Amino acid sequence: MSSTEQLTGTVERVEIQSQFLGETREVHVYLPHNYSPLYKYPVLYINDGSDYMMMGRMITLLNERFQDRTAGRFLVVFVPVDKALRSDEYHPEGARHEGYVRFFADELVPAIEDRFAAFPMGPARGIMGSSLGATAALHTLLQYPKKFHYVALQSGAFKESTFAELEGRRDLATVPVYQVVGLQEATFKSGNGKIIDILALNRRLRDLLQAQGVDVQYAEYDHDHTWGFWQEDLPRALDHFVRHTAF
Template sequence: MYDFQPGNINKINFPSEILDRDVTLSIYLPKDFTELFKYKVVFCFDGADFFAFGRIHRTYEKLREANEIERAIFVGFHYEDVDKRRAEFHPQGARTPLTVKATANEILPFIDKTFPTFKVGNARVLLGDSLAGSAALITALSYPRIFSQVGLLSPQHDEAIQTLIERCQFKEQLSIWHAVGLEEGNFKLPTTGKTADFLTPNRELNSIIKANGFTYHYLEFEGGHRWKSWQYLLDEMLKYFLSDNISF
């Protein structure tokens, strides 16, 4: 049905009955992809941004050539527009529960059926930035045995996230990597021009995650709420999830 080319970002329209729309997915298979090996799967909410601005596939290939990480394929979940992104990714978004269900019950089975993947939670990584980070965390908290690894770049945090953390079963299954920038205390929102503080809520999220017994790595970096800063964190993030030999 689809012709996936290794070494390329393959964009498809995936029909989701749960979301009642086609979801644009970008699927990256490594340059040396072969059906002879199994692969971990890295899901990126805000997928187009992870590829275009983060260039996560280039970071992956560099680390693979250096034999620093394991084999993986990347799946990017695109948002349609800013308003729909908020509805489908925000912790209190009207359609966020549908995004979570579609990822676990439609997109993941499609990936597992199409490619030679490891069918275990700790071989699946969810990544997201800002609101997309919230969507990644909510998905992991909702399905910790299916998605056991989650990487967060300055996610939006509120009481809805806190409630999910406290209610999460199988907390021992989850491994969380979390970063926020020291310049994010006074971020100008591109959509409204108003300023927002991401640093304080993320420090609160840090305290809550620590108090709930997850496997957890947290860092604060010199930078702001933008891909110019986040891009340089992807190297460390991928090593954290795709290497058994890296310590922090």
């Protein structure tokens, strides 16, 4: 191999028959170039998986990251969503939300850990998402706090039911949370034309989590609700994930 040749990871497609969703779901699993079944790896599960792969350019980022032989290795599971069903699955009051969360925790995770060399423990499992995908990530963790011990939230579009679910929780103090939002997200216009103050929602969530003793790495940047922002932020998010899931 020449000094300029880049080592690249592989992406495997995995089909999972979901009882909770009543259909077969396909996910994409990224394995570092030096992946070995003789080791165990933390796993980062990602909502809006296709968007993170394409618009987030995350495969390129991971390949670049793992050129450094000292970089902590982990697996990434990209979970695509049908855009026509995204709100139904990601919104905490969506018609398919409960089924999606149960698929995620009770079908997806066991399937990945049966096929790949993943640490079968909560502190080695993280979930990441942006916008409504971040909301779904947080609600999955809230419903399965023993199965997932890490969450990364990019510009979460949190709902009143999110805050209601968090009230009085005493089992989240050991969960590291990575949270970012853009200063230009105070007037985000949703698909139905509604103006949402994403910035205020994120500040409210941060305050509520910190009041419950949660370790939140929180930051605000001069950005809008766009993939340009989230893509730029990914190296910071991945650094945080590695620091909190290293074994």
